[in-house]
Amino acid sequence: xxxxxxxMITPVDxxxxxxxxSDSFTAVNPTAPALSVGELSTQRGDGVFESIGVVDxxxxxxEPHVQRLAHSAKLCDLPAPNLEQWRQxxxxxxxxxxxGEAVIKLIxxxxxxxxxxxxxxxxxxxxxxxxxxxxxxxxxxxxxRGYDLGAGERAPWLLLGAKTLSYAVNMAALREAxxxxxxxxxxxxxxxxxxxxxxxxxxxxxGERFITPAPSGGILHGTTQLSVYEYLADxxxxxxxxxxxxxxxxxxxxxxxxxxxxxxxPITAVDGAPLPVDAAFTAALNAxxxxxx
Amino acid sequence: xxxxxxxMITPVDxxxxxxxxSDSFTAVNPTAPALSVGELSTQRGDGVFESIGVVDxxxxxxEPHVQRLAHSAKLCDLPAPNLEQWRQxxxxxxxxxxxGEAVIKLIxxxxxxxxxxxxxxxxxxxxxxxxxxxxxxxxxxxxxRGYDLGAGERAPWLLLGAKTLSYAVNMAALREAxxxxxxxxxxxxxxxxxxxxxxxxxxxxxGERFITPAPSGGILHGTTQLSVYEYLADxxxxxxxxxxxxxxxxxxxxxxxxxxxxxxxPITAVDGAPLPVDAAFTAALNAxxxxxx
Numbered sequence: 216x217x218x219x220x221x222x223m224i225t226p227v228d229x230x231x232x233x234x235x236x237s238d239s240f241t242a243v244n245p246t247a248p249a250l251s252v253g254e255l256s257t258q259r260g261d262g263v264f265e266s267i268g269v270v271d272x273x274x275x276x277x278e279p280h281v282q283r284l285a286h287s288a289k290l291c292d293l294p295a296p297n298l299e300q301w302r303q304x305x306x307x308x309x310x311x312x313x314x315g316e317a318v319i320k321l322i323x324x325x326x327x328x329x330x331x332x333x334x335x336x337x338x339x340x341x342x343x344x345x346x347x348x349x350x351x352x353x354x355x356x357x358x359x360r361g362y363d364l365g366a367g368e369r370a371p372w373l374l375l376g377a378k379t380l381s382y383a384v385n386m387a388a389l390r391e392a393x394x395x396x397x398x399x400x401x402x403x404x405x406x407x408x409x410x411x412x413x414x415x416x417x418x419x420x421x422g423e424r425f426i427t428p429a430p431s432g433g434i435l436h437g438t439t440q441l442s443v444y445e446y447l448a449d450x451x452x453x454x455x456x457x458x459x460x461x462x463x464x465x466x467x468x469x470x471x472x473x474x475x476x477x478x479x480x481p482i483t484a485v486d487g488a489p490l491p492v493d494a495a496f497t498a499a500l501n502a503x504x505x506x507x508x
Numbered sequence: 509x510x511x512x513x514x515x516m517i518t519p520v521d522x523x524x525x526x527x528x529x530s531d532s533f534t535a536v537n538p539t540a541p542a543l544s545v546g547e548l549s550t551q552r553g554d555g556v557f558e559s560i561g562v563v564d565x566x567x568x569x570x571e572p573h574v575q576r577l578a579h580s581a582k583l584c585d586l587p588a589p590n591l592e593q594w595r596q597x598x599x600x601x602x603x604x605x606x607x608g609e610a611v612i613k614l615i616x617x618x619x620x621x622x623x624x625x626x627x628x629x630x631x632x633x634x635x636x637x638x639x640x641x642x643x644x645x646x647x648x649x650x651x652x653r654g655y656d657l658g659a660g661e662r663a664p665w666l667l668l669g670a671k672t673l674s675y676a677v678n679m680a681a682l683r684e685a686x687x688x689x690x691x692x693x694x695x696x697x698x699x700x701x702x703x704x705x706x707x708x709x710x711x712x713x714x715g716e717r718f719i720t721p722a723p724s725g726g727i728l729h730g731t732t733q734l735s736v737y738e739y740l741a742d743x744x745x746x747x748x749x750x751x752x753x754x755x756x757x758x759x760x761x762x763x764x765x766x767x768x769x770x771x772x773x774p775i776t777a778v779d780g781a782p783l784p785v786d787a788a789f790t791a792a793l794n795a796x797x798x799x800x801x
Contacts, residue, residue: 248543380551383554384674
């Protein structure tokens with residue numbers, strides 16, 4: 216499934232106010248060369264990104280995504296993005312998406328080596344079909360992330376709270392999960408606490424309580440997890456943040472990986488041991504996540 | 509200092525034998541668009557690389573570099589590179605370098621998203637002037653890498669032994685070092701052992717013994733460190749691998765960060781505490797590293 220729309224963005228100072236940023240955008244052929252080999256995104260994974268779900272042309276959770284882009288940029292010492300410029304880029308990309316599900320990616324790179332400024336672009340493409348994962352669920356394996364629970368707060372240069380372009384480890388963890396016959400991975404600290412998946416947040420249910428690992432320097436705060444927590448609050452359900460062990464996950468009454476594009480995927484097994492699935496609840500949750508937010 | 513030569517490479521199967529791979533190379537303008545926005549190197553830092561020093565048109569340590577490229581590719585489940593093809597690409601790039609010092613970069617990317625094959629390219633550019641670092645030395649700070657000493661061997665998906673394009677943490681560590689008034693960083697495990705610098709290997713001298721942290725799953729085996737060890741052996745000096753603590757570094761009789769482009773930079777201070785510098789030995793070492801190898 217190829218990219219079908221791409222927009223190069225000339226970053227503008229964060230405090231510059233304009234009604235219309237369209238002259239800072241240039242549509243480019245998404246399959247043609249658009250980036251030079253000096254790009255530090257490509258040489259160093261040096262930049263930050265966001266993936267935004269689009270349903271029938273409506274971009275979801277735009278504000279949390281642009282806010283997180285700014286947060287990631289700050290952690291990486293990149294110039295603060297102009298949020299209104301990015302909102303307008305998202306609107307342009309969403310308008311290209313048509314019916315059905317799509318994905319918009321935002322990329323803010325350090326720029327060209329020895330260059331004067333960051334480079335930035337947005338793409339839009341049809342989303343893969345995740346209906347099987349949402350309905351039938353996914354098997355996960357737990358994989359050691361190497362860090363202890365306090366690493367992110369102790370060592371901010373590890374960038375654990377930033378959504379950087381340096382995702383080689385995340386991709387390697389997914390390949391390892393597939394090698395083990397699973398669909399996805401859940402990262403675990405050296406000291407036995409569950410963190411997050413390579414490209415998703417974890418939520419478990421224990422009795423009537425929903426719990427996600429406490430966001431700290433070590434976990435990327437998930438935009439979809441925040442949306443799910445709003446939904447749970449609206450339903451009068453208890454949604455909390457807490458430190459969770461691998462045993463907490465394996466002994467949960469239900470668990471999901473939630474992310475912007477695949478949405479809520481119920482976990483059917485952890486390291487080969489089955490986990491209960493609440494099909495009706497999951498269906499309602501995904502219906503909410505597919506509604507305009 | 510802009511890139512001045514770039515060659516796109518169409519990867520060929522590792523076992524394909526040809527006298528001449530030139531029809532798999534396309535010279536491109538290094539400052540013009542050459543990569544599409546779908547490139548997984550740029551979206552995910554998903555690929556591997558090498559930086560090769562060039563002196564007066566002679567590419568240094570070509571064989572260790574292409575071997576390490578292949579090793580990194582294997583750790584990242586990328587198709588094995590055809591080493592002879594890469595050697596020929598390096599030769600073409602080196603021929604463009606002219607007199608003085610230059611740097612050749614090799615990049616092997618996962619390819620375009622949903623695409624059929626990896627993408628690959630090589631660039632050549634003049635090197636920065638590192639004579640001050642080689643002569644006057646560098647101040648380093650130790651920075652927590654978050655991992656314990658066994659993480660790399662225990663969790664190969666952390667890719668600690670691969671030279672991946674996901675260098676955002678390495679770049680963040682360098683910025684943190686600069687914020688602390690230092691020139692470079694030395695990564696330290698959670699349990700207090702020194703590992704390596706973000707883009708260099710560490711060698712210390714204790715009495716008449718030269719010691720570098722034992723290469724394991726947690727350390728990238730440095731090509732320049734290997735060259736230095738050959739030089740030391742030729743001089744009849746003792747060069748070893750061992751587990752080293754921060755105190756071992758702080759109490760060393762001398763220490764260097766060695767890398768392909770900056771070569772041997774003597775460490776003048778560790779976390780603000782001065783370290784002795786052996787100027788004559790360092791000058792001889794750099795003269796060796798600048799000779800054709």
